[in-house]
Amino acid sequence: MRKTSQLSPEDRNIRIYETLFSWILKFFSVLVVATLVGILATILIQALPSFRDAGINFYTGKSWDPVFKHFSATPFVVGTLATTVLALLISIPFSLSIALFSGFYLHPGRITSTIRLLIDLLAGIPSVIYGFWGLSIVVPAVRQFELFSGRVPYGVGIFTAALILSIMIVPYAASIGRDVIALVPSDLKEAGLALGATPYEVVRWIVMPYSKAGLLSGILLSFGRAIGETMAVTMVIGNANKIPGSIFDPANTISSIIANEFAEATDPIYVSHLIHMGLILFITTTAIGLFGRRVIKKWSSH
Amino acid sequence: MNKQILEISNLSVSIGNDTIIDNISMDFHWKKITTILGPSGCGKTTLIRCINRMHELIPHARVSGSILLFKKNIYEMNPILVRREIGMVFQRPNPFPTMSIYDNVIAGYKLNGIKLGSAEKDNIVETSLCRAGLWSEVKDALHRRGAFLSGGQQQRLCIARALAMKPRILLLDEPTSALDPKSTGHIEDLVSELKESVTIIMVTHNIRQASRISDFTAFLSKGELVEYGSTEKLFTVPEDKRTEEYLSRSAG
Amino acid sequence: MPSVSKRLATDLLFKGVLGLATVILFIPLIMILYYIIVNGAGAISWAFLTSLPKPPGEIGSGIGNAIVGSAILICIACTISVPIGVGVGVFLSEKPTHTIAKMVRICLEILQGIPSIVIGIISYLWVVLPMGGFSALSGGIALSLMMLPLVIRSTEETLKLIPQSLKEASLGLGVPYYRTMTKIIIPAGRPGISTGIILGISRVAGETAPLLFTAFGNPFLTFNIMKPVNSLPSLIYNYATSPYSDWQQAAWGASLVLILFLFTLSLIARTISTR
Ligand SMILES: Nc1ncnc2c1ncn2[C@@H]1O[C@H](COP(=O)(O)OP(=O)(O)O)[C@@H](O)[C@H]1O
Ligand SMILES: [Mg+2]
Numbered sequence: 051m052r053k054t055s056q057l058s059p060e061d062r063n064i065r066i067y068e069t070l071f072s073w074i075l076k077f078f079s080v081l082v083v084a085t086l087v088g089i090l091a092t093i094l095i096q097a098l099p100s101f102r103d104a105g106i107n108f109y110t111g112k113s114w115d116p117v118f119k120h121f122s123a124t125p126f127v128v129g130t131l132a133t134t135v136l137a138l139l140i141s142i143p144f145s146l147s148i149a150l151f152s153g154f155y156l157h158p159g160r161i162t163s164t165i166r167l168l169i170d171l172l173a174g175i176p177s178v179i180y181g182f183w184g185l186s187i188v189v190p191a192v193r194q195f196e197l198f199s200g201r202v203p204y205g206v207g208i209f210t211a212a213l214i215l216s217i218m219i220v221p222y223a224a225s226i227g228r229d230v231i232a233l234v235p236s237d238l239k240e241a242g243l244a245l246g247a248t249p250y251e252v253v254r255w256i257v258m259p260y261s262k263a264g265l266l267s268g269i270l271l272s273f274g275r276a277i278g279e280t281m282a283v284t285m286v287i288g289n290a291n292k293i294p295g296s297i298f299d300p301a302n303t304i305s306s307i308i309a310n311e312f313a314e315a316t317d318p319i320y321v322s323h324l325i326h327m328g329l330i331l332f333i334t335t336t337a338i339g340l341f342g343r344r345v346i347k348k349w350s351s352h
Numbered sequence: 353m354n355k356q357i358l359e360i361s362n363l364s365v366s367i368g369n370d371t372i373i374d375n376i377s378m379d380f381h382w383k384k385i386t387t388i389l390g391p392s393g394c395g396k397t398t399l400i401r402c403i404n405r406m407h408e409l410i411p412h413a414r415v416s417g418s419i420l421l422f423k424k425n426i427y428e429m430n431p432i433l434v435r436r437e438i439g440m441v442f443q444r445p446n447p448f449p450t451m452s453i454y455d456n457v458i459a460g461y462k463l464n465g466i467k468l469g470s471a472e473k474d475n476i477v478e479t480s481l482c483r484a485g486l487w488s489e490v491k492d493a494l495h496r497r498g499a500f501l502s503g504g505q506q507q508r509l510c511i512a513r514a515l516a517m518k519p520r521i522l523l524l525d526e527p528t529s530a531l532d533p534k535s536t537g538h539i540e541d542l543v544s545e546l547k548e549s550v551t552i553i554m555v556t557h558n559i560r561q562a563s564r565i566s567d568f569t570a571f572l573s574k575g576e577l578v579e580y581g582s583t584e585k586l587f588t589v590p591e592d593k594r595t596e597e598y599l600s601r602s603a604g
Numbered sequence: 605m606p607s608v609s610k611r612l613a614t615d616l617l618f619k620g621v622l623g624l625a626t627v628i629l630f631i632p633l634i635m636i637l638y639y640i641i642v643n644g645a646g647a648i649s650w651a652f653l654t655s656l657p658k659p660p661g662e663i664g665s666g667i668g669n670a671i672v673g674s675a676i677l678i679c680i681a682c683t684i685s686v687p688i689g690v691g692v693g694v695f696l697s698e699k700p701t702h703t704i705a706k707m708v709r710i711c712l713e714i715l716q717g718i719p720s721i722v723i724g725i726i727s728y729l730w731v732v733l734p735m736g737g738f739s740a741l742s743g744g745i746a747l748s749l750m751m752l753p754l755v756i757r758s759t760e761e762t763l764k765l766i767p768q769s770l771k772e773a774s775l776g777l778g779v780p781y782y783r784t785m786t787k788i789i790i791p792a793g794r795p796g797i798s799t800g801i802i803l804g805i806s807r808v809a810g811e812t813a814p815l816l817f818t819a820f821g822n823p824f825l826t827f828n829i830m831k832p833v834n835s836l837p838s839l840i841y842n843y844a845t846s847p848y849s850d851w852q853q854a855a856w857g858a859s860l861v862l863i864l865f866l867f868t869l870s871l872i873a874r875t876i877s878t879r
Pocket of ligand 1: 367390391392393394395396397398410
């Protein structure tokens with residue numbers, strides 16, 4: 051045969067290579083699925099002793115004291131909610147302003163790309179550096195404020211953590227907001243302007259009502275993001291394992307208690323309780339993420 | 353000599369629930385040009401893709417029937433070997449954008465891991481480019497990327513790339529539909545010369561092109577082989593009413 | 605109806621408020637960069653970059669082991685996540701409707717959202733416990749889990765944009781499918797895939813939380829991936845929360861090094877993707 055002389059050595063094994071190639075791809079893909087299932091199973095199984103040990107008291111109890119074996123997540127659930135909600139309240143006006151400014155007011159150009167660059171820079175700074183900056187600049191400032199207003203001058207605490215967290219979530223929130231606002235059909239906006247409305251009135255009566263669902267899910271997604279944030283919060287929240295009485299109190303969030311105590315926890319049940327909190331974190335962030343993205347997808351497709 | 357180079361029997365193709373090719377049987381002639389003619393969407397591309405098993409890229413495509421290449425059923429061969437015997441040129445020129453002209457021509461060897469000496473490579477590149485009528489135009493730019501070539505030149509580069517593999521059959525799917533008239537003329541001349549050495553099956557929906565260069569013509573309509581015979585006969589005394597209608601309508 | 609001038613004034617005010625909010629937000633950004641540069645530049649020297657940490661009070665302390673450790677962790681993360689990520693990305697772009705592909709997509713969405721501290725717990729349970737101690741390997745695995753979704757996504761998105769005609773050209777020459785993919789399609793997508801990998805690296809290079817109970821930290825220099833290693837983010841964390849001013853100074857220096865590294869990465873990614 052004329053052709054056989056041209057066959058490369060590998061040709062004889064083409065079938066084997068083809069099958070091998072497609073099996074490797076499939077194997078890797080199955081591996082990804084298995085990893086996720088494994089993660090879920092591992093956390094659930096490892097949290098099981100905690101369920102058995104603490105039962106419902108884990109959610110209804112009031113204190114966390116490893117020495118006396120009191121294990122309740124309540125102080126940290128409260129700490130997390132207080133910190134993240136406060137952070138959201140502080141950051142929403144800024145995120146929304148940037149979203150409106152760069153998604154509606156400004157035409158794509160040098161200013162919008164500068165804003166985008168600065169936002170990217172903000173998003174690129176590691177959490178631990180935010181925490182460090184918070185410790186050395188924001189904490190003393192808050193301490194001054196607390197002295198001035200007659201509070202205990204901790205400096206660290208929920209308020210400080212929320213302040214730093216709010217800066218950290220703006221890039222994420224603003225980019226969702228910008229995408230949502232950019233999806234408002236331009237003929238609607240133009241119709242408003244053509245009726246003689248000012249840009250403000252178009253935002254007020256057309257853009258905001260139209261994109262309400264998208265913006266709300268954006269806030270939800272930012273909330274999910276903020277819950278999982280660990281390092282910066284851990285560094286400035288003050289690490290107090292009690293239910294905070296005010297927003298200026300030191301506290302702990304779910305992620306900061308894990309960061310602080312996991313490596314030192316030696317008692318297996320203690321570890322299991324910490325993993326139980328990891329499970330709470332995992333489930334809430336996943337549920338919020340999946341739900342928020344579904345809503346945005348559904349909203350943007352019609 | 354009419355060797356039985358390629359015989360299609362009872363070929364049907366369906367994509368999903370649509371029948372695209374409906375029970376076609378035909379034999380091709382050794383070292384002749386056969387054109388497949390028909391209105392857009394009648395299944396010409398699908399038919400010739402079946403011949404080198406490129407239809408397997410289409411999701412949900414199912415094929416029944418057989419295609420014999422020198423008496424061997426191509427569906428029982430390794431598709432890779434089928435495609436080395438049966439080269440293909442596509443509707444739009446698709447040279448590899450990151451390779452030089454030289455590397456494009458020997459891409460088939462390189463990608464298949466076939467080792468060649470440099471003299472042998474030079475020889476293949478020159479012969480193939482000459483056969484594709486491109487040698488004189490590019491011989492000083494062999495190591496540049498092909499991006500600066502005109503559409504017609506790129507198409508001839510693709511023909512050279514296919515010829516380099518020394519196929520016995522060359523499939524061309526409307527090779528001139530994306531080209532200007534001058535380049536079209538070039539390619540038509542080239543195809544007429546090539547039949548000295550390879551069997552050519554060319555799809556076109558241009559009736560004049562079919563009549564100008566082909567020895568045999570098959571007329572396809574809605575996935576059916578309506579009429580197949582020598583180009584001269586099909587164009588002068590078509591047997592089927594649909595052929596007659598198509599020829600007269602499109603010629604006018 | 606309010607007068608036109610009043611409405612225009614409202615509009616102007618609104619626009620001013622938006623602009624002001626945007627400007628205010630960049631104050632902390634500028635402050636952070638300012639502090640890092642001013643405090644960090646003073647700390648950085650050749651000796652600082654190459655020597656090992658010393659106890660507080662001693663002069664000549666450095667971050668050499670943290671730089672090496674970060675490099676080791678990133679290498680491990682890439683070694684795991686790049687081949688798997690590219691492979692899965694190819695699978696997703698080639699077989700978008702396959703059942704496994706659909707499952708992978710859901711898993712990726714979840715995986716991407718897992719808080720980094722939880723990833724740390726997982727790597728602790730999967731690697732540290734069986735191995736009996738903290739290690740660079742466990743840290744690298746944790747980081748690879750965070751990088752993987754990014755590599756997969758960017759590979760899939762890139763390959764989807766590569767014209768089908770390129771694949772046909774190769775297959776039409778009788779080139780086997782696996783060679784077509786590895787020799788033509790993946791190389792054609794190299795810019796996009798590398799951008800994805802670089803973005804993945806820059807996502808994990810600054811991570812501390814997943815390393816707290818995996819790579820852990822180590823005041824000494826080690827190249828052994830079975831031993832705990834230091835890393836820039838862990839060093840910053842440990843030094844920043846320490847009461848010693850010279851350690852804090854070193855933390856500023858390390859922050860500057862880390863930030864410069866991240867900026868360089870994003871600069872490279874930008875150059876590749878706009879070329
Ligand atoms: N990938 C595909 N999926 C579904 N239908 C297809 C696909 N490719 C071609 N078809 C259908 O097959 C028929 C024939 O197409 P084609 O062979 O490309 O025709 P021609 O080349 O004669 O213009 C057309 O009706 C077309 O809609
Ligand atoms: Mg066609």
